[in-house]
Amino acid sequence: MAGINRREFIKGTAAAVGAIGSAWKVSEAMEPSVVGASIGRTSRRPRNSVVTTCLNCYARCGIFGYETDGQLMAVGGNPGHPNNRGRMCAKGHAGINILYDPDRILHPMKRVGERGSGKWQQLSWEEALGEVASRMRRLAAAKQQDRFVFLSTRDITSQDFTRRFCYAFGSPNALVNVPLSGWNKASAQALTWGAPFEINDVANTQYMLLFGANPFEAHLLRTSFVQRITEGRVTKIEHDKVHHGAKMVAFDPRLSQTAGKSDEWFPIRPGTDGIVALAMANVIMREGLAERDFIDNWCNYPFDKLAAHLAQFTPEAAERESGVPAADIRRIAVEFATTKPATTVSTGGISKHENGVQAERAVMLLNAITGNIDVRGGFCLPRQYHLPQPDPKPSVPDKSSPFFGQGLLGLEGEAGLLTAVERGAKVEMCMLYKANPCYEWPDTARTKKLFSDEQQIPFLIAIDSFMTETAVYADLILPDATYLEKLEIEAPPSFSMVPIIALRQPVVKPLGSVRSAEDILLELAFRVGGGMEKFFPFDSYRQYIEAQITGIQPLVKAGGFGYLEEKGVWHDPQKKPVYRSYEQNGFATPSGKFEVYSERIAKAGQSALPTYVPVKQTHNLADDEFILITYQWNVHTHGRTADSMWLSEIVHSNPMLINLEVGERLGLKTGDRVRVSSQSGEIETEIRLTQGIHPKTVAMSDSVGHWAYGRIAQAKRFKSKYLETEHIWWGEEEGCGTHPNAIIRHSSDPLGGGEAWMDTRVRIKKA
């Protein structure tokens, strides 16, 4: 039986069950080899499987939902998916907790008490949608469509659809998230090489240089990425050639799980990664280790002038700013330049600062001058389909919305709403989809004030599956299907270097009377009318998806939507991975080159060449001041997973990390409680002393510390139809953590417009 595949397994089991009406037994000796299947633990019967795409984080892995009698029993990885290749993270398994969370909202609800009082009345979809539509029609009649604001900042799947809804209505205010990564990183990358993020070909690399990246716990397409890191890290024989295990070096103020497993960890002062990268670039240019070919042919700035610009960033200057010894900067620079192929890996740790765009550009430069751009094992452009908007497309209304962020690329900002309203911009209706600003935005007090104030936001609608910290202020809640109950299309970047298209489809019938957000918007468009409906000539969201893929001929030939329903994911078998893809059409920048020199940044009044701008807030600290940074856990996705019992049992609290020596000097010990204050406010939290953090840095994770989002997220023990909820132990013993956003001030990088999460100056006092 060895070598049996999943299809045969299912056929075999189904036949056996049908024939003898009992469990299927293996009669022959075999190595367990079937992947992508599931059986009942006691019945031993195979479960029905539905192929779909996860959305418990933004990696969007291929998964199977295993179902028996309409109940989802388990979730597993899809071995046929080229990104995650059958593997799945803790959050993927816990999707079942999200689906069956006893505190899910299952019916439309209307506020009956004061705003935020928690008094609700169930109503029918007819009444709920009727109310929204009539309010939208009134706005349209008064020509005040621009007072309609749509926030879907935690969604990357249906953004085109929500944007279409806004534009068709006549509002420019579709405040959506930039694909996948933070805005500052996306801006830096788009300005430099025309794509919003990179794919690091880590499985084939020899050197990984990490700046503010923690891929073991959180990263773009993490499960797919981290499995390739482990591949690249182990010495092996491949195609008769030895692949030596790649070296991994991490610059991070905190000893993350990734830094803790790296070959070298350099605790760096937050916000100074840029100057370290520039100093390395300087060393590489000066030592004659740069790859002239790429610089001469594909960069838009001459070699000699670049070397002259970089000369100011000496390793000694970088040491003064960052605390990383100059000798180490030199040594790592030489290693990075002389080990081929190599790649940097960088994320929020460096770009969620006021100088994030410049820092990211400095790190990108290292790849360019060492010839590692879009080569095997290097720093590659994303291979990804961009699904077209079906006709007829609504035109984009006047773009001068006061709610947009200030970034160079005009990216629609989220917390921009906060400042805009405070400055007098008018909102009549605000619709939230999977957005929870009161938890997710910085400056919690300001944000709560905005959303709880009926003068500032007269009508608030939440399309969500859960009673979030913001939905508690809603006037109307429209219950959204979870990702396990809905239809959506995905085109994430691919690690096989051949682009893919994947489908998300319901694995079980939606619970209660919940509907997919897309279906809600589709019906609303018709109810509002006034010409809006002509941009939605689709009977269902499925038709919209079908229209999106009609242009992709090889997929249509393979069976189109039907193929995706059956297989879950598609790639063009004719396409082979091709590196140095820029050689065909150049880079998607104004010059067609890798823009080391950015005219667009110069116009915004900053240095056109990558440079280092000290972070004003945290550059000079008093002896008793620290920089607060935040981080992500491997079992949580921002503020969206704390209601998963299995995940919260593992991580439910977030003691603030303080350097051991510093803590002892302050007379603190692990388990103590402290008051942490910043210019935005004060919180009280437990602490943990550790050797693994920079002395001037303190760190707190997000994801926990909920004050709404259901009882499990708040670590309460309660009776429900699931016995397990009576055994939630951690709330009474350890609490549910403290959310740090209350003391994080709202500020952003002027170039990228993205939030500067890591630039908060704090003081600590024993509570």
Next chain:
Amino acid sequence: MKKDTRWAMVIDLRKCVGCHSCSVACKAENDVPPSVFRSWVKIIEKGKYPNVSKSFLPSLCNNCENPICVRNCPVGASYKREDGIVLVDPHRCIGCKYCMASCPYDVRHINPIRKIVQKCYFCHHRVDAGLLPACVETCIGRARVFGDMNDPNSDVAKLLATEPVIVLKPEMATEPRVFYIGADIDAMEPMEGHTEE
């Protein structure tokens, strides 16, 4: 089943990323209630600033060749199958915890809902049907390899033949059937020094 089948697991810690996917896959697969785990990852921090590193130790029942728990069970509920998997018969177990006290690895627990002793059985229901244990199938880094160590062609046997491996507490002479590659000796006590999470 071949006559001399001996199921075993090799965990290559060079590939473990400490992600807890195994811990949660096990909860889902085996209906494990809150407060107990059959599979978990211990994370320790070692060294002095700035020379600090982390080590991970994924733990589960070793399904020992010489299981002390089986010997000490007063009612014969704990037993070893022919293929080496150590099981607890839920109908015989009286919840006396003798086995828990005698396990050197602390891998057994009382189910707070059913009040009987349970532990990892290498997902024997899946293995019998030709599937891999849930934690092995899901392992992100492919750190976990499972198979018949007596079959020289199995991946497990090949790894055991070519890589240096260690087991937990070899001095107990239990002959664990979970082997570790690249283990950090400082992290090898399954429950001690647990500093995080």
